[in-house]
Amino acid sequence: MFLTSARLNSNMTDRQIYEDRMMHRLSRFLMAALKHVAFIRIHAPCFISLFARVFIAKPVPTFARHALAVVSQQVVVAISIIAWSSTVSADGRIPMIDAHSQIDHLVNLDVVLPTMDRAGISRVIHSTRGKRKLSDIVQLAKRHPDRITASMRLKGRIYEKNRPEYHKRLQKMRNGRFGGMAEALIWHAKKGKKARQVKVALSAPQVQAALKIAKEKGWPFIVHIEFAAAGKNYAKYMNAFENFLREHPNHPMALIHMGQLQAGEVARLIDAHQNIYFLTSHANPIVVKKSNQPWVNLFSGQKLKPDWIKLIREHSDRFILAFDNVWAEHWGDFYVDQAKLWQKALHGLPPKAAYAVAHGNAERLWRLASAN
Numbered sequence: 001m002f003l004t005s006a007r008l009n010s011n012m013t014d015r016q017i018y019e020d021r022m023m024h025r026l027s028r029f030l031m032a033a034l035k036h037v038a039f040i041r042i043h044a045p046c047f048i049s050l051f052a053r054v055f056i057a058k059p060v061p062t063f064a065r066h067a068l069a070v071v072s073q074q075v076v077v078a079i080s081i082i083a084w085s086s087t088v089s090a091d092g093r094i095p096m097i098d099a100h101s102q103i104d105h106l107v108n109l110d111v112v113l114p115t116m117d118r119a120g121i122s123r124v125i126h127s128t129r130g131k132r133k134l135s136d137i138v139q140l141a142k143r144h145p146d147r148i149t150a151s152m153r154l155k156g157r158i159y160e161k162n163r164p165e166y167h168k169r170l171q172k173m174r175n176g177r178f179g180g181m182a183e184a185l186i187w188h189a190k191k192g193k194k195a196r197q198v199k200v201a202l203s204a205p206q207v208q209a210a211l212k213i214a215k216e217k218g219w220p221f222i223v224h225i226e227f228a229a230a231g232k233n234y235a236k237y238m239n240a241f242e243n244f245l246r247e248h249p250n251h252p253m254a255l256i257h258m259g260q261l262q263a264g265e266v267a268r269l270i271d272a273h274q275n276i277y278f279l280t281s282h283a284n285p286i287v288v289k290k291s292n293q294p295w296v297n298l299f300s301g302q303k304l305k306p307d308w309i310k311l312i313r314e315h316s317d318r319f320i321l322a323f324d325n326v327w328a329e330h331w332g333d334f335y336v337d338q339a340k341l342w343q344k345a346l347h348g349l350p351p352k353a354a355y356a357v358a359h360g361n362a363e364r365l366w367r368l369a370s371a372n
């Protein structure tokens with residue numbers, strides 16, 4: 001019932017959706033509890049006298065039987081209240097959208113949905129890489145329109161070298177069933193044997209051609225620049241990126257992996273540019289622990305760090321939850337654990353900020369149906 005009402009009425013705010021869900025759960029719970037309490041009040045005296053006859057071999061006076069029945073009724077009410085409070089936290093799960101993940105040819109497509117279910121992820125804006133066919137993600141999105149949004153792929157050698165095949169693929173996807181566009185690699189450090197170094201200027205024709213389509217479709221443009229890994233080229237990349245933001249002041253630009261930036265720099269960029277957004281992928285201890293790259297970690301232990309909480313509270317419209325799952329080994333506990341960590345962290349934020357980061361911003365920017 002809740003699911004339908006939330007979907008039908010897209011004008012509801014997140015807070016209203018949350019309250020609607022809670023009221024629905026509460027009324028269902030109260031009905032069930034009343035049934036149990038009435039059952040115990042009626043039947044407990046009979047059970048008590050039966051028990052007494054069998055084990056004590058003595059009849060129990062009527063007043064004692066009724067007194068015991070009242071006591072057991074109270075016990076059930078207490079247990080129910082405890083059960084209800086645990087249901088609230090279990091069912092108070094904040095719907096989460098993963099605004100950027102990928103699959104290559106080595107990922108078994110059949111694990112994607114079950115892993116999302118285990119992680120509590122409502123929807124993934126999903127792209128391909130490696131030898132994975134574009135049509136696979138389009139088909140997956142077609143089969144699960146409420147869970148998967150196919151996202152146009154930019155990366156690959158044909159992108160890096162600005163080959164005609166890249167532009168052909170871009171036009172083909174432009175006419176296909178896509179609902180977003182995946183990251184444009186601008187500065188990408190080499191990652192072991194799996195991912196090579198990529199350097200493409202924001203002004204390069206392959207980037208501009210993609211941006212043109214993102215603007216035409218009204219999708220955020222996702223930029224991958226590893227500012228921490230850029231080292232001595234940090235200022236050069238920052239200048240180029242800020243010029244890019246200024247050139248397109250009305251188009252949302254999202255820095256994936258938080259741009260590997262620290263809170264102070266993120267705050268400065270938010271104040272300076274109305275069109276900058278941040279995707280939270282990789283910026284958590286589970287990824288940081290497994291990687292030798294200078295990803296920023298928004299967490300201290302299991303909790304968001306105070307300076308990030310402050311920033312997210314003040315600018316909750318600028319942060320978008322994402323995981324950027326890529327390899328086959330990611331589509332399992334690695335994904336589930338990160339999602340659980342974020343689910344917990346989101347509960348530490350005021351509801352308005354938590355809902356915005358978890359799903360509201362993605363729904364608004366990519367015009368998605370309300371997540372459940």
Ligand SMILES: [Zn+2]
Pocket residue numbers: 183224256257324
């Ligand atoms: Zn990336």
